[in-house]
Amino acid sequence: MGDQMEKMKLRQNYANHWHTDLMRATESDPLYCCFSLWCPLCASYSLRKRALYNDMSRYxxxxxxMxxxxxxxxxxxxxFCLCTEVCLCFANSVASTRFxxxxxxxxxxxxxxxxxxxxxxCLNQLACICSLIACLTGSEEINDAAQILRCLSDVVYCTVCSCMQTQHKVEMDKRDGKFGPRPMAVPPAQQMSRLDQGYPPAQAYPPMQQPHGYPPQPHGYPPPQQQHQGYPPPQQQPQGYPPPQQQPQGYPPPQQQPQGYPPPQQQQPHGYPPVNYPPPGAGNPRS
Known part of the structure; x- marks a missing residue:
């Protein structure tokens, strides 16, 4: 019993809230609210089984x-035990699923x-007290008042239980991801996200190791081996330019001379000197 009281106190300090409160449960799922109002036992059975992830070995x-x-x-x-609990202890079955x-x-x-x-x-207890007083005194007026309180208490009880079971159903819809993403579990203190401390996520930064031969790159820039989109790789020349080993069209190769020039050994102009001109070692004809 002491452990149960400790759990009751701990529930007052829980940080999360229900997806919908009792006032708006009817708006959240009106069809299921009507179903839980007219078939409360079936609703309690199905919700308990669903709360156990349809694994009755955990029941x-x-x-x-208790x-x-x-x-x-x-x-x-x-x-069979769940059916007995729902039929004989309906209020406890709803409260247990809630806990x-x-x-x-x-x-x-x-x-x-x-x-x-x-x-x-309080209304249920007041109706019970009035019924006891009516039985002890035998007064018709007190008995009528007790009957009115009993009817009013039953209406409030059925309405609150219907809204409560609808609240449980909506919460399990949220748990199972039927609308929106599933809730994330709160990590331990030593595993809190860097966003909670004002820092961007660690995966947004490039790795600390850079390729050999490149200086460290500032954050936010691509690695050195990746060039900006639209620029060719370093080994490729811009489109329209020939490779380095090819000369522009219209120029001859280096080993070929322009057309009309003599070979390298025939550099003298035509007619100078004459073919029968004496060599440099011959004497002067005047001497």
């Missing part, structure tokens, strides 16, 4: 929150929801 009577939990032969026939969801997702009940649930309990 414990009243979710383990003294009889684990002592009713749940392991041998969990489906299971609160402990799983750290959900706290708003003050408005607490007021509604407290009003339901």
């Amino acid at each position: 414990t009577c009243c979710g383990g929150y 003294p009889c939990s684990g002592k009713c032969g749940e392991r041998h026939c969990p489906e 299971m969801l609160q402990d799983e997702f750290n959900l706290q009940t708003t003050k408005c929801d607490n007021c509604i649930i407290g009003f339901m309990f």
Whole structure:
């Protein structure tokens, strides 16, 4: 019992909230609200099974929150035990499913929801007290007042239970990702995201190791081996220019002379000197 009281106190300090409160549960899923109003036992059975991820091997009577939990032969026939719990202890079945969801997702009940649930309990107790007084006194007036309070208490009880089960169903729809992404688990303190400390994610920065021969690049620039889009790689020349080993069209190769020039050994102009001119060692004809 002491452990259960500690859990009750811890639920008051949970950080998360229900996806919808009791006041707006009818707006969130009106069809299921009507179903849970007219078939509350079926709704409680299906919600408990869904809260257990459809794994009845995990079932414990009243979710383990009552003294009889684990002592009713749940392991041998969990489906039958759940039907018995829903039929004989309907209020406990709804409350147990609620406690299971609160402990799983750290959900706290708003003050408005607490007021509604407290009003339901107070009205139920007041109707019970008036019925006892009417039985003891035998007064018709007190008996009529007790009957009115009893009807009013039953209406409030059925309405609150219907809205509460709709609230549970919407929360499990959120858990199963039927609308929007699934909720993320809160990481431990030593694994908190860098965004919580005002820093960008670590994966946004390039790796610390740079290719050999390149200086470190500033953050936000691509690695050295990647060039800006639209520029060719270093080994490629711009389009329209020939490769380095090719000369522009119209120029002869280096080993060929322009057409009309004599070979390298015939550099003298035509007719000078004459072919029969004496060599440099011959004497002067005047001498």
